[in-house]
Amino acid sequence: MSYNSDSSVQEIQEVHIHRDDFGSKMGMWLFLFTEILLFGGLFILYAGYRFIYSEGFAAAATELDVLLGTINTVILLTSSLTVVLAIVALQKENKKLSLFFLWVTVICGLIFLVNKYFEWGAKFHHGVYPKGPALQNMSEGEVMYFGLYFVMTGLHGLHIVVGLIFIGYVMRQIQKDVITSSNFQKLENSGLYWHLVDIIWIFLFPLFYLIH
Amino acid sequence: MENNHHTEEQNDGHIAEAHHPSYGINILVWIGLLSLTAITVAVAGINLGSLALTVALVIALVKSMFVINFFMHLKFDNKVFKIFLGICMITFIVVMILTFFDLTFRI
Amino acid sequence: MANGTIAAVPQTAEVNFYNVRTKHKGILSWLLTIDHKRIGIMYLFAVVFFFLVAMTIGVFMRLEMLTPGETFMKPQTYNSLFTLHGVIMIFLFIIPAVPAVFGNFFLPIQLGAQDVQFPKLNLLSWYLYVIGAVLALTSLFSGGGIMDTGWTFYVPYSIRTTTNVSLSVFAAFVLGFATILTGLNFITTIHRLRCPGMTWFRMPLFAWALYATSWIQVLATPVIGITLILIILERAFGIGIFDPALGGDPLLYQHMFWIYSHPAVYIMILPAMGVVSEIIPTFSKKTIFGYVPIAISSLAIALVGYLVWGHHMFSSGISDTSRVIFSLLTFFVALPSGIKIFNWVATLYKGSIEVTAPMLYVLLFIFIFSIGGLTGLVLGALNTDLHLTDTYFVVAHFHYVMFGGMGIIFFAALHYWFPKMFGKMYNEKVAKTAAVWIGIGFNMLYFPMFIMGYLGMPRRYYDYLPEFQKYHVFATVGSWVLVSGIIIMYINLAIALKRGKKAPDNPWGGTTLEWKTSSPPIMENFKEIPTVTTGPYDHSITESQEVKK
Numbered sequence: 001m002s003y004n005s006d007s008s009v010q011e012i013q014e015v016h017i018h019r020d021d022f023g024s025k026m027g028m029w030l031f032l033f034t035e036i037l038l039f040g041g042l043f044i045l046y047a048g049y050r051f052i053y054s055e056g057f058a059a060a061a062t063e064l065d066v067l068l069g070t071i072n073t074v075i076l077l078t079s080s081l082t083v084v085l086a087i088v089a090l091q092k093e094n095k096k097l098s099l100f101f102l103w104v105t106v107i108c109g110l111i112f113l114v115n116k117y118f119e120w121g122a123k124f125h126h127g128v129y130p131k132g133p134a135l136q137n138m139s140e141g142e143v144m145y146f147g148l149y150f151v152m153t154g155l156h157g158l159h160i161v162v163g164l165i166f167i168g169y170v171m172r173q174i175q176k177d178v179i180t181s182s183n184f185q186k187l188e189n190s191g192l193y194w195h196l197v198d199i200i201w202i203f204l205f206p207l208f209y210l211i212h
Numbered sequence: 213m214e215n216n217h218h219t220e221e222q223n224d225g226h227i228a229e230a231h232h233p234s235y236g237i238n239i240l241v242w243i244g245l246l247s248l249t250a251i252t253v254a255v256a257g258i259n260l261g262s263l264a265l266t267v268a269l270v271i272a273l274v275k276s277m278f279v280i281n282f283f284m285h286l287k288f289d290n291k292v293f294k295i296f297l298g299i300c301m302i303t304f305i306v307v308m309i310l311t312f313f314d315l316t317f318r319i
Numbered sequence: 320m321a322n323g324t325i326a327a328v329p330q331t332a333e334v335n336f337y338n339v340r341t342k343h344k345g346i347l348s349w350l351l352t353i354d355h356k357r358i359g360i361m362y363l364f365a366v367v368f369f370f371l372v373a374m375t376i377g378v379f380m381r382l383e384m385l386t387p388g389e390t391f392m393k394p395q396t397y398n399s400l401f402t403l404h405g406v407i408m409i410f411l412f413i414i415p416a417v418p419a420v421f422g423n424f425f426l427p428i429q430l431g432a433q434d435v436q437f438p439k440l441n442l443l444s445w446y447l448y449v450i451g452a453v454l455a456l457t458s459l460f461s462g463g464g465i466m467d468t469g470w471t472f473y474v475p476y477s478i479r480t481t482t483n484v485s486l487s488v489f490a491a492f493v494l495g496f497a498t499i500l501t502g503l504n505f506i507t508t509i510h511r512l513r514c515p516g517m518t519w520f521r522m523p524l525f526a527w528a529l530y531a532t533s534w535i536q537v538l539a540t541p542v543i544g545i546t547l548i549l550i551i552l553e554r555a556f557g558i559g560i561f562d563p564a565l566g567g568d569p570l571l572y573q574h575m576f577w578i579y580s581h582p583a584v585y586i587m588i589l590p591a592m593g594v595v596s597e598i599i600p601t602f603s604k605k606t607i608f609g610y611v612p613i614a615i616s617s618l619a620i621a622l623v624g625y626l627v628w629g630h631h632m633f634s635s636g637i638s639d640t641s642r643v644i645f646s647l648l649t650f651f652v653a654l655p656s657g658i659k660i661f662n663w664v665a666t667l668y669k670g671s672i673e674v675t676a677p678m679l680y681v682l683l684f685i686f687i688f689s690i691g692g693l694t695g696l697v698l699g700a701l702n703t704d705l706h707l708t709d710t711y712f713v714v715a716h717f718h719y720v721m722f723g724g725m726g727i728i729f730f731a732a733l734h735y736w737f738p739k740m741f742g743k744m745y746n747e748k749v750a751k752t753a754a755v756w757i758g759i760g761f762n763m764l765y766f767p768m769f770i771m772g773y774l775g776m777p778r779r780y781y782d783y784l785p786e787f788q789k790y791h792v793f794a795t796v797g798s799w800v801l802v803s804g805i806i807i808m809y810i811n812l813a814i815a816l817k818r819g820k821k822a823p824d825n826p827w828g829g830t831t832l833e834w835k836t837s838s839p840p841i842m843e844n845f846k847e848i849p850t851v852t853t854g855p856y857d858h859s860i861t862e863s864q865e866v867k868k
Contacts, residue, residue, distance in 0.1 A: 292510070299534070299538075300538060303538050303625060306625065306626065307542075307578055307625065310626060310628075310629065310641070310644070310645075311571075311574050311578075313638065313640055313641035313644055314570070314574065314629070314637040314638045314640075314641040315638075316638070316640075317638035317639065317640040317641065318570075318636075318637060318638040318641075
């Protein structure tokens with residue numbers, strides 16, 4: 001605790017809100033748990049419907065492009081790496097390199113979204129969307145698969161957007177030297193968020209693309 | 213009981229010097245993650261029958277353990293975060309299992 | 320300053336948090352505050368407002384049930400009213416009331432801290448709460464009219480009805496966000512901001528209860544969040560996940576709903592139990608019996624509370640295996656709750672009990688909650704549940720548990736901490752009279768429902784057979800007694816607020832840290848961060864030995 005010495009007590013009374021990296025990180029982790037349970041609900045539904053309609057899921061999964069999914073997986077893993085490297089760079093007091101790595105992350109995130117756009121676009125083009133013409137001729141299992149596919153990848157995409165905004169904000173703070181080599185918990189928190197989004201994709205990828 | 217969170221309370225709130233930063237280990241982890249991705253795609257091509265889902269999930273789990281422990285620094289972090297994550301995951305798994313007590317015997 | 324006026328100096332340091340000079344002036348000093356006490360007060364007024372609204376709706380419903388058939392409203396209106404009553408009471412009153420009002424105000428003080436860990440996030444929670452409330456109210460006057468699904472939003476009706484479900488459901492989602500952030504804030508606060516010497520097992524039991532509650536808030540609320548979003552998506556795009564016409568499974572919706580909503584029952588009741596554990600030692604003038612079991616039982620209730628949601632679905636067609644498992648697990652919840660009741664009563668034993676207004680409410684609580692808890696076991700047993708499910712028995716049970724548990728304790732907490740929060744004393748005699756009225760009215764209103772339910776009166780029905788009328792009349796009269804008690808109580812407090820006597824720092828002889836600061840507290844809570852050397856309810860130490868700031 002930060003109340004050990006008299007001097008820190010003085011400091012607290014003056015600023016009212018004191019800096020506590022550990023607490024900040026704890027808050028971030030707790031927030032990540034809410035995200036895990038948010039997607040967790042969807043994973044429970046996924047498991048339930050895959051259990052009920054295993055054949056429909058296998059049939060519907062063949063319509064997804066494994067190559068595109070794999071590329072997106074590689075892109076996200078790489079973007080996760082560059083976030084970590086940005087933290088390392090900042091710790092080594094290399095601000096420029098840190099910002100460079102974060103730029104790479106942002107670009108990776110954008111490429112991921114563009115890929116997703118084309119993937120969804122192709123589906124829509126073929127009439128594969130909720131209540132779409134192609135779904136009318138499909139079995140219930142396939143309809144359920146695509147319902148979950150759009151909700152889960154859509155929600156994941158939304159998290160990518162939020163993550164990008166968070167990282168953009170952090171980059172601005174690094175530029176302004178608010179986040180520095182001795183005070184980088186915000187950068188670390190944005191990294192934690194981004195990695196979580198990555199982990200969710202690590203599960204979405206085999207569950208949607210790799211069923212045979 | 214009071215000793216359990218001693219380490220947590222010792223922490224002065226500034227974690228800048230928590231562990232030695234290094235590029236190398238993270239790049240190695242990344243290479244590992246890419247290899248596991250290649251494996252999971254390759255394995256999906258083989259017909260493993262009912263094992264396919266298990267294998268895919270185990271690989272995904274290993275990948276996320278890498279991300280959590282190294283990229284998210286949990287391995288180097290305070291014990292309390294590991295316990296927290298444990299609580300979260302156990303909750304999720306238990307809820308999943310209880311739901312399946314219904315599904316498995318209903319359908 | 321002249322050298323002679325020594326007395327003036329300490330006076331300026333004693334400015335309480337109402338009168339302290341803040342960055343913003345007037346109403347903005349409240350709306351932009353990040354002080355946990357002011358946010359707590361803002362929650363209090365919001366929460367009491369919504370309680371009164373939902374209570375009024377409840378009175379109208381009771382009035383409609385006075386005679387069979389139409390008394391003074393149409394069936395569709397009745398459906399909308401019971402939905403509204405449930406939604407407002409649950410999402411706007413019961414869930415946020417104790418944690419957001421008293422938790423916000425007293426958790427940091429009881430821990431010897433100056434604020435919660437994330438003060439800005441705390442204010443954001445309040446705004447999310449208000450936005451959620453405004454959205455819920457907007458949904459009444461827009462779209463296809465007032466929602467008529469009941470507060471459970473069961474599919475497929477909730478995706479078919481033309482009433483304004485989407486907006487109401489979105490409001491519940493936003494409110495869920497507010498509770499998540501409060502929970503996150505409290506967990507971090509308890510981990511990080513305990514004052515020197517305040518070890519985990521020297522924390523007041525209210526803090527323990529909030530800790531357990533906060534974990535449920537963080538880990539359960541997201542599940543309902545995504546479920547509610549799915550209803551909206553279902554209504555907007557027809558994705559099919561819960562629509563049986565497209566292959567969806569409505570039972571999976573019920574699972575998802577109760578995975579949150581059963582633990583939510585403990586979000587409602589655990590903080591109330593924490594308040595009881597504060598009030599009983601104070602007015603028994605002795606330390607709590609079984610501190611550790613009570614603290615741990617809070618965590619145990621939170622844990623077991625996760626595993627029993629299926630008992631809301633016994634008659635919905637879930638598998639027999641899971642019904643047996645859920646029924647068995649349900650009985651386990653009774654254990655930690657029983658431990659608590661036992662320890663409270665044991666604390667009273669040989670204590671020098673002082674029956675003040677807050678204590679009277681607590682005794683009322685123990686009586687009512689025991690009835691509510693035991694009838695819960697009747698519903699938790701599979702065979703009796705099949706007979707009683709969806710009858711007034713269930714309505715009576717959850718009002719005994721929720722209103723008798725959480726609602727009554729909200730009143731108790733209000734009376735217990737009123738002097739500290741507002742620095743004023745209320746009229747004790749009137750407060751006690753109100754408590755007695757509330758106790759009588761409560762039992763008149765809800766007890767006949769047990770009998771009616773047992774005899775087969777279904778819940779949520781607009782009409783009923785004439786043989787049930789005598790019970791309905793009795794209950795309706797009870798509702799008038801109850802409401803007059805509540806009105807007397809609030810008027811008494813309102814008068815005290817305006818011209819009550821100034822409250823001393825420690826009117827009840829409490830031992831926890833909030834009684835060691837001024838009434839109302841100063842902006843920083845304590846002039847100096849206190850150091851704790853004993854457990855929270857040590858009545859053996861005299862005032863002078865303690866850190867009196």
